[in-house]
Structures are given as C-alpha cells and as structure tokens.
Amino acid sequence: MKEKHKQMNSRLGMKEVGIKLSSIVIAISIIVAQMITAYAYEEGSPPIKLPNRGTRDFRSVTANGIGMTSLAYAGITFVKAQGDTITLNWSNLNYGGTYWKIVTENKEDSYYFAGRYVLEFTDPEFYQNIESIKVKSGVREDTMENYYDVGTEKDGSLWTHAIAGSAMWPGKTNSNTIATVTIKLKNGQTLDDLGLKDKKIKFSSMWLTGHGGTTVPNFIAEESISSGYIYDKTKEKDIHKSNLTMDGFTAKALIEGSQENKFDEIRTVHQYKPAIKYESSFPGGGYVAVIEETFPAELTDFIDWDNVYIYSSDTYGNPTKNVVKTRIDKPKDGVINTFNSPEMSHKNVKTNSDVAKVRSYIQSNVLTAPAGGVGFYTISYKLKDSLKDPKAARKLIEATKQTENNSFLPFSSRLYADWPDKQIFGFAKDDGTPWKILENSEHNSLLDVRDTDGDGLIDFIEYQFGSNPKLVDTDGDGVPDGQEILEDNTKPNDASDYLVKEPTAQKTKYNPSVENKIKGSLPKPLIKNPAKPEEDLKVTDQKAGDAIVRLYPYDPKTKKYDEKRVLAEVKIPFDKLEKGEYEMTLAANKVENSSKGQIVAYAPNGEHPIKGPILSFYNPIRRNLQVELGAAVPNAKEGIENTSSLPENAKYTWKKDPDTGKLGEQRATVIVDYGDGNSDEVEITVKVTMGVPVGVHDGGNTQVLLILLGGILLGVYGLVQINRRQTDESV
Structure with a gap:
C-alpha cells in the first residue's frame, strides 16, 4: 500500500478527535506517514493503530482518525451555477470490504458521523442561504440533513446523509457511482443576488466508516477527502x-x-x-x-x-x-x-x-x-x-x-x-x-x-x-507556534524546545577560595496570545520546566567559554519558570584566582544556548605596612600581597589615606579596582613608628634595628631625666 498521511491522528478506535472538514482536506494531503487501514479483510487480524498524536478542538466532525478504506476514490467537483441552483458531481469507486452502516442517530453522540458522507461549506454569505441539498444517482435521491440548528451561526455549513442504501451507495463491488448534487438557494436567489458571482466559494467532502464485519467505525476514509470551489464558469463557445x-x-x-x-x-x-x-x-x-x-x-x-x-x-x-x-x-x-x-x-x-x-x-x-x-x-x-x-x-x-x-x-x-x-x-x-x-x-x-x-x-x-x-501553542510551552517556526526556529510540538531569555546574576565578582552561592534569574515572561491579544499564553506542559543554567570557564582573550567544563549547574522547575529565580553552588577552589566564568542558559532539552553575564573570581591577600612617623603616605598597591596574580590593569587606591603623622597602629582600606566593573575592599594594618624607613614592614632585621634604636633613645631619655633631676636638687 502507498504511504498515508499522518497529521490529525489518534490511537485507532480509542481516542476521539474532533476534526473540521475544511482543514482535513489539507491536512491529509500534506503530512506523509505510513498508510493505516481502517478496515480488515480477514477475521481476527490485529488492530492497527494510528499514530498517537491526536488533534484537539476541531468543531465540525468528530472522528477517531483517518485511514485507508476499500474506496478507490470518492471525489466531488463543481459543474455549474444556473439561477438559484448549483450543481456538483460526486463520484466514487468502491472495491468492497469496508462497511458503511451508521452507528447512531443521536447527534450528541461522538459516533454520529460514522457511516455518513459529509459536505461542508466555509463562506457564511453562501451557506446561510442554502435551502436544500439533494443527491441523486439513477432512481435514488437523498435529501441531505442540515446538521446545525436553523438560525444558528453555523446553520447551513455542514450537511450529511447515511451512506448505506443512499444515492452514494456503491451498488456493486468495483463499480463506479456518479451522483448529481443539487444545491438550492433560498427564495430563488442567485449567486449574483448574493453578491457572490465573482467569488470562489469553497466546499469540502468526505466519508466516514460505519460498523459491520471487521471495519473500525468512525474513521475518515482517506480516499474520500475532496474539495473544490463554486465559481462563475467561463462560457466556452x-x-x-x-x-x-x-x-x-x-x-x-x-x-x-x-x-x-x-x-x-x-x-x-x-x-x-x-x-x-x-x-x-x-x-x-x-x-x-x-x-x-x-x-x-x-x-x-x-x-x-x-x-x-x-x-x-x-x-x-x-x-x-x-x-x-x-x-x-x-x-x-x-x-x-x-x-x-x-x-x-x-x-x-x-x-x-x-x-x-x-x-x-x-x-x-x-x-x-x-x-x-x-x-x-x-x-x-x-x-x-x-x-x-x-x-x-x-x-x-x-x-x-x-x-x-x-x-x-x-x-x-x-x-x-x-x-x-x-x-x-x-x-x-x-x-x-x-x-x-x-x-x-x-x-x-x-x-x-x-x-x-x-x-x-x-x-x-x-x-x-x-x-x-x-x-496557538501546540506544545504548551507558552510560545505561539508562529513565533517558534518563523522567528525562533524551535519545535512547535516539543515543550522542552524553546528560546530562553538572557540569564542574569545578582553580582559578578566572587572569591574563589570559599564556597559561593551564585544567585540570579532566568525569567520566562508570559507572551501575548496573537489570536487574542488581551490574553496571555500560559505555560501548560510540564516538559517546559527544568530550564538549565550553567557556569563555564571563560577566556577573556578568545572571548569564548569552555562548554566542556561545567563549573556549576542548576535547573529551574516548572512552578518557578515565570520569575526564573535560581541559586547554584560553586565549590571552594573550583576556579583559580583571577579567572573568569560565563553563565549560559539553555532550553530544558539542552538546546539554544543564551549567554549571560561574565563572572570574575578574585581573592586579594592583604599585606600589613609599617611606616616612619611623618613619612609620605605609602602606595596602596603595597598593601596587597598577591598583585602578580591579579589583573595587570588593576588599580589600587586608599579608601582613606592612613595618617602617618600619628604613632601607633591604625586600620586602613585598600580599594582594588579590577577594571571590569568589579572591585574589592581590603582592610590592612598600618603601623607608624619612629625612625623606620617608609614602607619598611615587620621583619627580623627591622625588628632588631627597632629594638636597638629604641634602646638608644630610651638611654638618652634616661640620662636627660637624671641630669635634670640632679640640676633641680642643686638648686
């Protein structure tokens, strides 16, 4: 058998699918899949299932899917429009094997269309003015039933009739039946009267399988799907x-x-x-x-x-x-x-x-x-x-x-x-x-x-x-199908496949020597429904959850991140998607001092990376200073021990200059500006002493020198005090 077409299908005989006929005409013609047989020639043959991708929210015809039948074809074509009458021809060829008996007369039953042929129109200016439709072949004539209630919006759009015993009934196996379809307009009106003379008016038709034998009822016969249009035919001389x-x-x-x-x-x-x-x-x-x-x-x-x-x-x-x-x-x-x-x-x-x-x-x-x-x-x-x-x-x-x-x-x-x-x-x-x-x-x-x-x-x-x-949103990921296909290049039928927004981070500088909690957000704001701009599209499928945020090493020279090394990762669950707040842990000493990393976000399926902020990892080590009383304020850079491991373009300044005119220890703060928008404040001790060269700090030789100098000064001071006391006593 040739390949059948696959969209609008559900599991055979198990899941109901509502299908609008005018759309089915195109659907069946477009997606190619394995042919499915909606009937069987032999008793006891195993049931064949259509792909389990049912359509939803189709209003006109309720069916279980689309399948092959014993029809070779059943097509309808426009013949002529004359006065208040439009004529179509509806022909079919049946090889025999499929049963077409109706299942129910109850319009509320989902199997109502099983065993019926259907004719549908899409232009309300036309179908609301249809008085009757009759189908005749030989001595048999059917009066088709207007499916919708008179006076309703859809009145006249959908017409149907039982197949078995009708003018469309294949009297013999391998025989061709040609029926004339006569559409009568209300009140003797013509297409010209309705303002439709120059308009092409679409019609569509199909048959649905009935019950009997091994036939699975309520399937649209693939071979019966047909469409055309009514128009003012060119008159040929x-x-x-x-x-x-x-x-x-x-x-x-x-x-x-x-x-x-x-x-x-x-x-x-x-x-x-x-x-x-x-x-x-x-x-x-x-x-x-x-x-x-x-x-x-x-x-x-x-x-x-x-x-x-x-x-x-x-x-x-x-x-x-x-x-x-x-x-x-x-x-x-x-x-x-x-x-x-x-x-x-x-x-x-x-x-x-x-x-x-x-x-x-x-x-x-x-x-x-x-x-x-x-x-x-x-x-x-x-x-x-x-x-x-x-x-x-x-x-x-x-x-x-x-x-x-x-x-x-x-x-x-x-x-x-x-x-x-x-x-x-x-x-x-x-x-x-x-x-x-x-x-x-x-x-x-x-x-x-x-x-x-x-x-x-x-x-x-x-x-x-x-x-x-x-x-509008087939997969329930909150993104309209049109945007996914025409703009985002994502799969409209996979909720885990969509473009995420650019991730953010609360701060971009961290100390690599300690465990860090990197916090930020990957929001998924609601998108307006293009069909109803006053409404937001909700994210309804759980597969849209678990959007991914990762931290990778980043090379400032090449301006690239190394996706082979994941430093940290977190997934944002379905219930937190809208705000997208996240927190991921970076272990202590996971990255080197003075290195960088980049945050990158992905769809839940790991596709479509979106680059976020670049993080810096610095750990300036303090160095205490000792200066001579009254000396110039030392260079703030001397207050950082590991300047060689920090960026070359880093700048070092005092938050407040230390006071070198005052003996003793004092706290001072060195501001390290890394040149990338990040900075650190490092508190050090500055000790002001007598006779110490500016910038000389704690050390063995220096301490000995200070002790000697201090001893000499104390000795001189003591002698002066003794001499003064003796002078006072003489007086």
Whole structure:
C-alpha cells in the first residue's frame, strides 16, 4: 500500500478527535506517514493503530482518525451555477470490504458521523442561504440533513446523509457511482443576488466508516477527502462532446514531502473515468488532448519552473510504473499547458507517423486509463525551497496574505481538443483555430491557506512542522507556534524546545577560595496570545520546566567559554519558570584566582544556548605596612600581597589615606579596582613608628634595628631625666 498521511491522528478506535472538514482536506494531503487501514479483510487480524498524536478542538466532525478504506476514490467537483441552483458531481469507486452502516442517530453522540458522507461549506454569505441539498444517482435521491440548528451561526455549513442504501451507495463491488448534487438557494436567489458571482466559494467532502464485519467505525476514509470551489464558469463557445470526459473529472491539490521529509512539491492529482481509452475516443480525426491548468499567481515565485512535470499517477500523485514524466514550460499569464511539450503536442507534427506518435505517447504516459476504468494524472510543481525552511515558509505566508479567495489558493483545469494546423493524411485539421474544450473536463482544486488558530502560520505549513492548526501553542510551552517556526526556529510540538531569555546574576565578582552561592534569574515572561491579544499564553506542559543554567570557564582573550567544563549547574522547575529565580553552588577552589566564568542558559532539552553575564573570581591577600612617623603616605598597591596574580590593569587606591603623622597602629582600606566593573575592599594594618624607613614592614632585621634604636633613645631619655633631676636638687 502507498504511504498515508499522518497529521490529525489518534490511537485507532480509542481516542476521539474532533476534526473540521475544511482543514482535513489539507491536512491529509500534506503530512506523509505510513498508510493505516481502517478496515480488515480477514477475521481476527490485529488492530492497527494510528499514530498517537491526536488533534484537539476541531468543531465540525468528530472522528477517531483517518485511514485507508476499500474506496478507490470518492471525489466531488463543481459543474455549474444556473439561477438559484448549483450543481456538483460526486463520484466514487468502491472495491468492497469496508462497511458503511451508521452507528447512531443521536447527534450528541461522538459516533454520529460514522457511516455518513459529509459536505461542508466555509463562506457564511453562501451557506446561510442554502435551502436544500439533494443527491441523486439513477432512481435514488437523498435529501441531505442540515446538521446545525436553523438560525444558528453555523446553520447551513455542514450537511450529511447515511451512506448505506443512499444515492452514494456503491451498488456493486468495483463499480463506479456518479451522483448529481443539487444545491438550492433560498427564495430563488442567485449567486449574483448574493453578491457572490465573482467569488470562489469553497466546499469540502468526505466519508466516514460505519460498523459491520471487521471495519473500525468512525474513521475518515482517506480516499474520500475532496474539495473544490463554486465559481462563475467561463462560457466556452466551442465545446466538444467526448467519451473521454463524459463522466467528468475531479482533482485535489496537495503539498508532498520527499524522503528527507522536506515539503518541496505541490501536486494536483486529477481523476477521470473514460468510456473508452484516449486513443480511441471521439472527437476523432487524430486530435491531441491539450491539458491546461491555471496556477495561483501567489505561488508563481516559489516554483522551480525547470521542474514541473505531468505524468500518469496513483491517487496520491506517485508516478505509475514505467511512466515517463513530461516537462511543462513556465506558465504564461498564470496558465500552463502541454502544447509546448513536443512529446504531447501537434505544434511541430508533419507526418501521419508524427501524429500517431504524439497520441500514443499521451496514452502511454498521461491518459493511461482503459475503457471504463479509472485513471489519474498528476501535475507536479517543484518548490524552489523546502517549506520546512522558515524563511521560505515566511515568504509564502506573506504572499498568500494577498489572496481574496476565502483563504485558499485555487487551481482550475481543463482539457482541449487540438488538431494539426495543416492537413495530414488520415487526420483532420483546424487551420490554427482556437482549441475546443472537451465537455465536462473543467474541474478545480485548491490549497487551503487559512490560519485557523491565528498564530501566524498557514494551516498546511503547521502540518509540515507537526503543529496543530487549531492551537496557538501546540506544545504548551507558552510560545505561539508562529513565533517558534518563523522567528525562533524551535519545535512547535516539543515543550522542552524553546528560546530562553538572557540569564542574569545578582553580582559578578566572587572569591574563589570559599564556597559561593551564585544567585540570579532566568525569567520566562508570559507572551501575548496573537489570536487574542488581551490574553496571555500560559505555560501548560510540564516538559517546559527544568530550564538549565550553567557556569563555564571563560577566556577573556578568545572571548569564548569552555562548554566542556561545567563549573556549576542548576535547573529551574516548572512552578518557578515565570520569575526564573535560581541559586547554584560553586565549590571552594573550583576556579583559580583571577579567572573568569560565563553563565549560559539553555532550553530544558539542552538546546539554544543564551549567554549571560561574565563572572570574575578574585581573592586579594592583604599585606600589613609599617611606616616612619611623618613619612609620605605609602602606595596602596603595597598593601596587597598577591598583585602578580591579579589583573595587570588593576588599580589600587586608599579608601582613606592612613595618617602617618600619628604613632601607633591604625586600620586602613585598600580599594582594588579590577577594571571590569568589579572591585574589592581590603582592610590592612598600618603601623607608624619612629625612625623606620617608609614602607619598611615587620621583619627580623627591622625588628632588631627597632629594638636597638629604641634602646638608644630610651638611654638618652634616661640620662636627660637624671641630669635634670640632679640640676633641680642643686638648686
């Protein structure tokens, strides 16, 4: 089986998922994953589980997920608008094996849509004016049920009907059913009356599995998801009836991922069922089917026009076996066609053999369906840049903001009959007259470019990044998905992956010889909800907790930190994220004196480092001074023992000059300014004595000298006192 698409899934049959149909159309087309079968052919086969990444908060259709069924396809396409009636064609091909019986008639039951087909509209100016919708195939006619109550805001937006026994019921296995859908507007109004004549009105459809056999009910059938738009069709003067296109065409547009999961290709996949194979079809005379597609102008600059191809495919746009992919030239006026592709064109044919070769090439490589069979062909558009690249995603979002088509980009397609300009034996000619459109070949498809949740991302880009287009903050980390993808380059579906703020520290100088408690903050302030600016986004997922703060050694010369050596680390728990206050312990003597460190913060998953303040580690050692009475004030630098281990540009000053005119010991403070905004105050002792050279400090020889000098002075003083006493006595 081919790969299925994975977004919007939950565990099979266990977890309910609410899904808005208009978004499903894009979701299923965008994310490629393993195909999941929503039914089983054999009794007792083990249940298959869809990936356990359910979507939340989808309002319109409640389902258990998306899976493969026995449908080959079930597509819907616009046919015409005439007066108060709009006509669509809804066709399907069923191989048999899936059961479609309804589960419940209770609208309040989450399984209400199981076994029903659904049609949804998104433009209230249109759907609020729908009177009825009927679906007819042969003698069977269904009147679809308006799901929402009359008069409510959603009245007319969602219509449904049971599949089993209905006009859409596949009567036979391997049989094709084509039903006509008739939409009647209220009070005889027309699109022109409603002011909608020039507007493209989107519609979407799908089937949901019912109960019976081994079928798992309430799963959206992957093959049934279809969409298109109602518009004022261009009236063609010359229309050819053709048994190639008599049953009409349907199409879907999708973004496809490569093996590297780069979403770098747009595909439009076209389904048709010819009554007879192309080479044998009428109109005859050797006509070439010119395939044309009108391309959204908003996407023109994003396409690599050297890599646009057309080819026979399966329903997912994958080339069929042995098919040759044919290149299509860059569009003119927003339209591409196969006329300028020599292999598929009468443009340069000259002989009978040339004409036959062109027709055979188209039969073999594009319109390959056999008589009565179902065929698909795909036009693939290579994107210049992967939409997984935030820059490319941002550019595309800006471009699509210009659309006026109710938030989608339209593709429209058609087939023309073209004959050789000049007579070639055995074939007709048209003398260069305009091509003639093949009846029922006009069909359309679309890419949804709405931003449902208002987070700044187009829905289909959200699917590519794994975020939920219905949630502003998919992972609950308090950061809008749009900011994570377009600005921060973080994962919107991983709460542990976000950009932290710059960390702070209460102080930036520490003594390395003692244990230090480094305190600071790594705040995670609340961010405004872009969809509701008056509200803050709350951090709701516990995985957003444990933001990391680390201290590394820092080299001032290289201006880099050494991330291989973690000096200290702390994690900020979930309940303290908003203020982000932290305290981490740096052990004594963990760093060298006069060294530096840098604080760096990380997301909880250890990614996205943000550099914080640089810390300095200094430990100036005091040296006591002894100076001579009346000497000059000594240099403050002499009061620090280990100046050689401190910065060379450090400056040393006295907080208050010591008083050298006063004998005895006194306290003085040396201020050490490290030149980086940090400083220390070191208190030392300054001893003022008699006869001591300035700057001479405590030491062995100095002490002996002081004792001798002191003794001499005391001796002289004693002699003077004795002599004075004797003189006094003589008197």
